[in-house]
Amino acid sequence: MTQVASELMGVDATTLVPASERVLADLVDHFDVDFAYLRHTDRKRGVTVLVAEWPRRIDPPTPDPLRVVAFADADSLFRELEEATEPIIIRRGDTVPDYQETIRRSAGLESVVTACVPLVSRGRSSGVLGFIKRGNRDWSPGELNVLKAIAALFAQLQARVEAEERLRYIASHDDLTGLANRRALLEHMESRLRAGEQGPVVTFFLDLDRLKALNDFLGHSAGDTFIRSLSTRLMENLDSDDMIARLGGDEFVIVPAKTMDAVEAELEASRLQQLISQRVSVGTESVSRGVSVGVALGVPGETSVSDVLRRADHALLAAKSGGGNGVVVFTDAMRAQFELQDDVELNLRTAVSDNSLVLHYQPEVDLRTGRIVALEALVRWEHPTRGLLPPGAFVAVAEATNLAGELGRWVIRSACAQFAEWRRRGLAANVVIRINVSPVQLVSLDFVERIEEVLRTYQIDGSSVCLEITEHVVVQDLMRTRLTLRGLKRMGVQIAIDDFGTGYSSLSHLKALPVDAVKIDRGFVQRLGDSNDDLAIVKSIIGLAGSFGLGVVGEGVETPMAARTLVGLGCYRAQGFLIARPLPAAEVEEHLRQGRIPLDLDLPRAGRGVASS
Template sequence: MPRRTLDSLVTQVASELMGVDATTMVAASERVLSWLIEHFDVDTSFLRHTDRDRRASILIAEWPPRPVVPDPDPLQVTYFDSSDSVFSALEHAIEPMVVRPGPQYDDYQQTIRQSTGVAAVSVAAVPLVSRGEPTGVLGFVKEGDREWSTRELNVLKAIAALFAQLQARVVAEERLRYIAMHDDLTGLVNRRALLEHMEERLRAGNAGPVATFFLDLDRLKALNDFLGHTAGDNFIRSLSTRLRENLDPADMIARLGGDEFVIVPAKPMDAESAGMEATRIQQLIGRRVTVGEETVSRGASVGVALGIPGETTVSDVLRRADHALLSAKSSGGNGVAVFTDAMRAQFELQDDVELNLRSAVSDGSLVLHYQPEVDLRTGRVVALEALVRWQHPTRGLLPPGAFVGVAEATNLAGELGRWVIRTASEQFALWRRRGLASNVVIRINVSPVQLVSLDFVETMEGILRRYGIDGSSVCLEITEHVVVQDLARTQVTLRGLKRMGVQIAIDDFGTGYSSLSHLKALPVDAVKIDRGFVQRLGASADDLAIVKSIVGLAGSFGLGVVGEGVETTVAARTLVALGCYRAQGFLIARPMPAEEVEEHLASGRIALDLDLPGTSRSVLPGPS
């Protein structure tokens, strides 16, 4: 750099530092130091910042660079309370300090001789000052003696002030960046920082696979409800501290909000290792935490997914980890699930369903199949259950289990439910007009959304009137968990339906939600024994006892009882022996399209080979 006047030197430094930020600060500082060394004819120069919390001085830049820098570098961090007298004095200095050969600093000169072999040096140390407080030092070293004029020191003070302004600006920018990239409750990084980190980890050429753990605390709301949200926040903070203390410092730990966390281990892991580490973390989270005067714990569900650098995107990895988490939670929670190809297929189907279900409700691709319910003693068809199917354009005929849950999660349950009721009622009315199904009840499943809808009774009444169906020919089936979800609203709806004569049955009965008080409080006509109990009749004494108690319970309340999922003759004969005569299942008939049902409605019976005691024939009459 051409030699400049002192004033022009300050102007040049100010121009150089004006647009500098944290990423360019070191390089810009080194350029300025190189100019200052040349201008002031010194040997070395350095810029250091003060870390008040540690009472230490941190090396930011030096010129010229040392040819060999040891690791660790003893000059990188220097503590004031363990350094030489000159450096210690700089901790609180706000005015330039000049050290020259002589008795005043003989101990310092002796240290220099012992460490470098140089007989004596002259040093000018100019503090960086911000708001009256020293925040660093700009230093110059010259072998031998050098006198520093007042004019020179004043110029260096001006340049030090420019460095102090840069330092303050960078600190402020770093603080804003910290706030933007960290969770304010725990100090963990947030979603934005996580995404940046994962983008870098998944860049082509990096080591992999990259494991990602998606954590969700189980039932944190219960803790908040019982102890208050302050206690819940303290629990989250304690848990975050525990994770930091027990994981590799290089691991990325992010809080996405609420009770959701994501951990990205620094080391590459295969699926087996990732599963083991996730289990360790899950058990770590489960340890008890003291919150105020209470000692509490929460379980955690963990979903694990792997990403391959250069092949997998961040969104793909997080979505897979989230899917694995949902799988872990659906299995009861407090467990670990690793994303698999089977899981991929399941969630691809779910995404497909979610994208296309709305149009399916209106484009005619939904169809109803009907499963007969018979009297096991005679084979007489007593009811037909309407079951929705979706004729998917690429996946074929989908059962309700593949899309009803998605409908409920995407606010389509009401629209889907109304379509089923209208379509089943229209078909049932057609059969009635043709002299079929005169003594048959049509059974229709009702979703929780429909049951608590304020206009459901009115909607149902309009459909029955439109198709000329009497209410007693219709039985609406509700599941047990719907009963307890909103008992008061359920009572109002069911009583309105009963005024129209509509029958009510509780589906999947015996799965643990209902109680005797619910049966007494609701106008229910029948219960349908959950298929899981019926399918194991003849193989499980426990299930036999449960079915027997349900039949007895129904009888004591004057309710009808239906056995679902009858697939073996043993199950059918057992139901009859227990006094449950009505049943449906694959042994009797599978769900079938309307045109196939008409054959059975024409005869009114389905042939069964049950070899029941007291019957003269083992094969009941079929179509005549």
């Protein structure tokens, strides 16, 4: 007993079989029997499972009829052992059950006697410890008591191993679906991406589209049912060796066991889309969701797990930004884009405070005379390693990381400080400074007060400042926008709608707002002279703006044809590369001294239309 207890003390799931075999070998010698075996009862499946035997049978058949035996199909002894709690002895002359006959023949034994000692746990049998002796053998009460004690040790070991296995399962599986969780996924991918393994390793990052709408309409329990049904469908339709993990919510990651190239991976992602889009019965409803899929490929020994998952996540974001229910494979171009985004996000916060942000100014002129009527302040970032970055490279990141307000305040204060300095030196006397305002700034409760404080600090009259907002902001929060703009107008500040015509709003919205001008989106202006559709749109914007008494500015003027077309339509104010690119403050000063930028557009002597004051 002491020897057996010592042998089993440190056993876990990984060492259970060899340790059990050693104990069985000792018991065979000690009790002078020919064969011993250990079986566990799986009540959920209704079967008895062979754990260990000694001596091992030579060349057991495949499949092994003794490995897993269903109680429903077993002989009378096994059916009795399923619930037995006391030893059962089959002596010489007794009818030998089919199972014992199978053992006898497999072990090369002749007439046998068998002792079956149940493993009792919490008053129920959880397995059996069995011994077979050739010929006849009497088992004394003392021996049976020892075997019962040893069986109890095996029962305790089994309970401990099952508890450990359960904890291990919980630690590596999602509790809602039974799929692998993030921890198991990472361990699996570490193994797949190890040097020397086959590749490339494909990773699919899936996100269900608009699951929240389903939860809101049918309830969260219905959403859980939907998730479980989809998980079952994935397990039934994918290879058993594929890794399927749920990361929580409506996010899944699939790592196929099969290696694939990018083309094969994209085809497989489309198959997954079709599989998931099939309808699911939830209560009395039949529902379905689309799914966005990001695809990334990893090379064993070269690509880390975090890199593959990050790339798949970036591809997923690209798929969702395209409206959802799409497939995007991560590419080198996307890698460069997201490396820049990560770099910007990491360093932008310090850029606001370490003087690495600068302002450039793009002149706006009267196309008929070349006179400078306004300067648009445009922020740039002198990145420590990437050089001068335009706003398109970092403004969206600022908005996504709650830095837009801080960045916007810096732009307003810096632009007004420079404008006041020019005014002090006698420059820009009849020029308006234009400053772009982010959505975050416009809806902040103290925005009007901040503008008032800046104007007072630099002694600038409000009519010399024009704040530019996008159409999207107007529609996003029309009520709040109206209150803010009215507060600005009380100070005389001008308001312009930037990038107008891109489809977010209509001039009917502007009728309710204290707006002074609209700036026609550069996409329409650039193609003037080449596109009749753009000509019709620009003509319509100019005509409708005139009927509302609004000024009009053409953005993106890059060709003489575009400039002449604008003048012919009655839009005289414009900016663009044909006139001047955005310039540092020192360089734009030369234009301010001249007061105009010479243009040779071969315009007619007189033009009539909407004048932009």
